[in-house]
Amino acid sequence: MPLYEFRCPDCGPFEQSHPMTAVPAATGCIECDGPAPRRVSAPRLGHLRSPEMALLDRTARSAHEPDTVSAPPPRRRSTPMSTDPRHRTLPRP
Numbered sequence: 214m215p216l217y218e219f220r221c222p223d224c225g226p227f228e229q230s231h232p233m234t235a236v237p238a239a240t241g242c243i244e245c246d247g248p249a250p251r252r253v254s255a256p257r258l259g260h261l262r263s264p265e266m267a268l269l270d271r272t273a274r275s276a277h278e279p280d281t282v283s284a285p286p287p288r289r290r291s292t293p294m295s296t297d298p299r300h301r302t303l304p305r306p
């Protein structure tokens with residue numbers, strides 16, 4: 214069931230889960246049980262833990278808080294160097 218946002222005038226916003234076919238226009242506040250009308254909010258239909266959402270979050274965060282580095286990454290050889298002296302006589306590309 215999706216989450217819907219409600220707002221109590223005294224206690225503030227809160228979320229409740231309701232079936233999509235029976236969403237009330239107002240519900241009781243979870244703290245004071247007073248009337249809390251439903252707020253119009255953006256749907257949260259995405260998979261919050263999916264790699265795509267993580268990428269979107271990281272991309273949005275990098276616009277405001279870019280990662281900083283203190284040094285360039287260490288150099289790595291793509292292939293291990295052989296210490297066998299016979300390999301030095303082989304033709305090179």
Ligand SMILES: [Zn+2]
Nearest residue numbers: 221224242245
């Ligand atoms: Zn309340």
